[in-house]
Amino acid sequence: MFFSTFEKQLDAKRRLVVPMEFRAxxxxxxxxxxxxxxxxxxxxxxxxxxxxxxxxxxxxxLPFGDPLRSDLELSINGGLAKMSFDDAGRITLPPQLCDQxxxxxxxxxxxxxxxxxxxxxxxxxxxxxxxxEGAREGLAALRAAQRAQKLGQP
Numbered sequence: 001m002f003f004s005t006f007e008k009q010l011d012a013k014r015r016l017v018v019p020m021e022f023r024a025x026x027x028x029x030x031x032x033x034x035x036x037x038x039x040x041x042x043x044x045x046x047x048x049x050x051x052x053x054x055x056x057x058x059x060x061x062l063p064f065g066d067p068l069r070s071d072l073e074l075s076i077n078g079g080l081a082k083m084s085f086d087d088a089g090r091i092t093l094p095p096q097l098c099d100q101x102x103x104x105x106x107x108x109x110x111x112x113x114x115x116x117x118x119x120x121x122x123x124x125x126x127x128x129x130x131x132x133e134g135a136r137e138g139l140a141a142l143r144a145a146q147r148a149q150k151l152g153q154p
Contacts, residue, residue: 001025001111001113001114002021002022002025002047002111002112002113002114002115002116003021003111003113004019004021004110004111005108005109005110005111006019006108006109006110007106007107007108007121008106008107008108008109009105009106009107010093010098010103010104010105010106010107013092014092014093014094014095014098014103015086015090015091015092015093016090016091016092016093016107016109016118017088017089017090018033018085018089018090018091018109019109020089021111022109022111022116023085023089025048026047026048031084031085032082032083032084032085032091033046033047033048033082033083033085033091034046034047034048034049034051034052034080034081034082034083035080035081035083035091035093035097035118036075036076036077036079036080036081037075037079037097037100037101038117039072039075039076041117041119041127042101042123043101043117043118043119043120043123043124043127044093044097044101044103044117044118044119045115045116045117046115046116046117046118047114047115047116050114051114051115052076052080054114055072055076056076056077058072059072059073059076059077079097081093081094081097093118101118101119101120101123102120102123103118103120104120105121106120106121107119107120107121108120108121108124110124
């Protein structure tokens with residue numbers, strides 16, 4: 001599982017030190033990470049083979065030729081970069097992913113359980129603010145619905 005948030009600096013070769021906590025969560029047959037453009041946001045999504053397998057199972061459920069299947073295949077499989085760790089625990093981000101999301105200097109890696117995201121620092125600050133507001137509003141609505149259900153209200 002990936003937890004916490006880390007600010008890291010890309011070097012001139014687009015290398016990024018992956019936090020030790022994330023590397024430990026990725027240990028397995030392949031000593032590295034799968035990254036691709038996030039479907040939800042303008043950032044990179046990453047994880048281990050289990051994350052890739054989970055997305056692939058969603059794709060496999062859709063019939064061949066389905067437009068959603070084609071879009072997911074292009075976005076995930078077509079954008080996938082399989083990166084190994086070097087001796088210093090770094091990965092080298094592909095230029096096309098860095099260019100696509102404006103990753104040039106400082107980036108933020110944020111753990112989201114079974115996956116993590118890599119954001120430009122400024123874009124992440126805006127996303128974090130929006131997420132906090134959405135979480136506040138969503139939790140308040142959930143609590144109100146739970147109270148109403150306990151009181152037998154529709």
